[in-house]
Amino acid sequence: MPNWLLPEYIADVLPSEARKIEELRRLMLDNFRLYGYELVMPPLMEYVESLMTGAGADTDLRTFKLVDQISGRMLGLRADMTTQVARIDAHLLNRATVTRLCYAGSVLHTRPSGLHSTREPFQIGAEIYGHAGLEADAEIQELALGSLALAGFSDVRLDLTHVGVLHAILEQDPVAKKDYEAIVALLRGKDVPGLQQQCAKYSQATRAALEALPNLYGDVEVLKRAREVLPALPGITHALAELAALAASAIGRADIAIDLADLRGYQYESGAMFALYVPGLPNAVARGGRYDHVGEAFGRARPATGFSLDLRELARLLPTAERKHSIRAPWGNAPELKEKIAELRKSGEVVIQSLPGHNDEQDEFECDRALVLDESGSNWILKNLG
The missing domain is CATH 3.30.930.10 (Bira Bifunctional Protein; Domain 2)
Incomplete structure (x- = not known):
C-alpha cells in the first residue's frame, strides 16, 4: 500500500x-x-x-x-x-x-x-x-x-421538534419508559411497522400516541393537529407551545417545518431541538x-x-x-526593497518574493502587480501586469 x-x-x-x-x-x-x-x-x-x-x-x-x-x-x-x-x-x-x-x-x-x-x-x-x-x-x-x-446561505430550512413530547408520553407508561432507546431509534427511522410491533405491549393510550408521532410532520399547522391527536398532558402542552414560539421567532429567516418524530442527535437532549438544512446537502x-x-x-x-x-x-x-490579488517581488536584501515590501504588507497587501531559479505557482494567489525599480534605478514602484 x-x-x-x-x-x-x-x-x-x-x-x-x-x-x-x-x-x-x-x-x-x-x-x-x-x-x-x-x-x-x-x-x-x-x-x-x-x-x-x-x-x-x-x-x-x-x-x-x-x-x-x-x-x-x-x-x-x-x-x-x-x-x-x-x-x-x-x-x-x-x-x-x-x-x-x-x-x-x-x-x-x-x-x-x-x-x-x-x-x-x-x-x-x-x-x-x-x-x-x-x-x-x-x-x-x-x-x-x-x-x-x-x-x-439565504435558502435555509429550519426543522423543529421537541423531545418533551416523547418524555411526557412515556412518563405515563413505566413499561414503555424502559424501552426509551428502542423507541427513539424507531421514530428516527420512521419505521412505522417496527413501531407498531414495539407498541403492542403498551397501554392503548401510549400506543395511540406513539404511533401518531411519525405522521405529525409538515408546516406549523402540524402543531394544531398534534393538539388534537395527542393526549392533553401538561408536558405535551408545554412542548407544543415552545415549538410554536420558536417557529414564530424564525419567520422570515427560514422555511419552517415541524417533525415530532425527528429525534436525531446525541441522545442527551431534554427539550426543544432543531436542525438546519441548505440546498446541496441531504444531511442537516x-x-x-x-x-x-x-x-x-x-x-x-x-x-x-x-x-x-x-x-x-x-x-x-x-x-x-477567488484568488487573492497579490504582488510579485524579486528576492534581495537591499534595505530599500525590504522597507518597501514591509510597507506593502503592513497595508494589507500580499507580497510574494520569487526565490532564485523558480517560477511562482499558487492556487490561492494571482500576482497582478510586480514590484520593480523605476527608470532611475533608485525607487521601487508597482507595475501593473495586466
Missing part, C-alpha cells in the same frame, strides 16, 4: 478549502463574541468516563478509544465537544450566573455520519448555561441561523437543542442549550474562493 494513502473518510484539506474553512471560523467566532460568548478550547482526548457522560449509545459507538500509557486508563478521542464544554461550565468555571461559551476544533468519528461525510469534522458551536427559559433557546436558534447567513448542516441534565455527572446540573455545525461540510457547499 502506498505510504501516501489516508484511511477511508479521512482527507487532507488543501489550500482553497482550508482558506474557506478558516474564514468561516473567524467570521462565526467573531459574531459569537458580539453576542457575549467566550471562547474555550477543550482537549482532544479525555478519560472515556468523562466524554460519555450524559451521552447516548450512538456517541459511544462514534468514539475512538485507546489506553493511556501513563495511567493505564481508557482514553477517548472526542466525537463531540458539547459534553466537554458542559464539564468546563459545571466544574471549572462554576459560575452562578448565565454563561455563554463557544468553541471550534476537530472531532473524530469511528464511522462517517453520511455518504460523503468525513470522519474528522471541524466542529464549531455555541452554548448557553444557567437559563431554563425559552429565551436561551431562541438566542441559540438565532445564532445558528445567523451563522449560515454569514456563510452566504447544523443541529441544536436543549440538554439540561448533562452537567449533573460533573457535580452541578445547569439548564443548557446550544448548537454546532461542521465547517468542513459547510465549506464544501460554497463556491471556490
Whole structure:
C-alpha cells in the first residue's frame, strides 16, 4: 500500500478549502463574541468516563478509544465537544450566573455520519448555561441561523421538534419508559411497522400516541393537529407551545417545518431541538437543542442549550474562493526593497518574493502587480501586469 494513502473518510484539506474553512471560523467566532460568548478550547482526548457522560449509545459507538500509557486508563478521542464544554461550565468555571461559551476544533468519528461525510469534522458551536427559559433557546436558534447567513446561505430550512413530547408520553407508561432507546431509534427511522410491533405491549393510550408521532410532520399547522391527536398532558402542552414560539421567532429567516418524530442527535437532549438544512446537502448542516441534565455527572446540573455545525461540510457547499490579488517581488536584501515590501504588507497587501531559479505557482494567489525599480534605478514602484 502506498505510504501516501489516508484511511477511508479521512482527507487532507488543501489550500482553497482550508482558506474557506478558516474564514468561516473567524467570521462565526467573531459574531459569537458580539453576542457575549467566550471562547474555550477543550482537549482532544479525555478519560472515556468523562466524554460519555450524559451521552447516548450512538456517541459511544462514534468514539475512538485507546489506553493511556501513563495511567493505564481508557482514553477517548472526542466525537463531540458539547459534553466537554458542559464539564468546563459545571466544574471549572462554576459560575452562578448565565454563561455563554463557544468553541471550534476537530472531532473524530469511528464511522462517517453520511455518504460523503468525513470522519474528522471541524466542529464549531455555541452554548448557553444557567437559563431554563425559552429565551436561551431562541438566542441559540438565532445564532445558528445567523451563522449560515454569514456563510452566504439565504435558502435555509429550519426543522423543529421537541423531545418533551416523547418524555411526557412515556412518563405515563413505566413499561414503555424502559424501552426509551428502542423507541427513539424507531421514530428516527420512521419505521412505522417496527413501531407498531414495539407498541403492542403498551397501554392503548401510549400506543395511540406513539404511533401518531411519525405522521405529525409538515408546516406549523402540524402543531394544531398534534393538539388534537395527542393526549392533553401538561408536558405535551408545554412542548407544543415552545415549538410554536420558536417557529414564530424564525419567520422570515427560514422555511419552517415541524417533525415530532425527528429525534436525531446525541441522545442527551431534554427539550426543544432543531436542525438546519441548505440546498446541496441531504444531511442537516447544523443541529441544536436543549440538554439540561448533562452537567449533573460533573457535580452541578445547569439548564443548557446550544448548537454546532461542521465547517468542513459547510465549506464544501460554497463556491471556490477567488484568488487573492497579490504582488510579485524579486528576492534581495537591499534595505530599500525590504522597507518597501514591509510597507506593502503592513497595508494589507500580499507580497510574494520569487526565490532564485523558480517560477511562482499558487492556487490561492494571482500576482497582478510586480514590484520593480523605476527608470532611475533608485525607487521601487508597482507595475501593473495586466
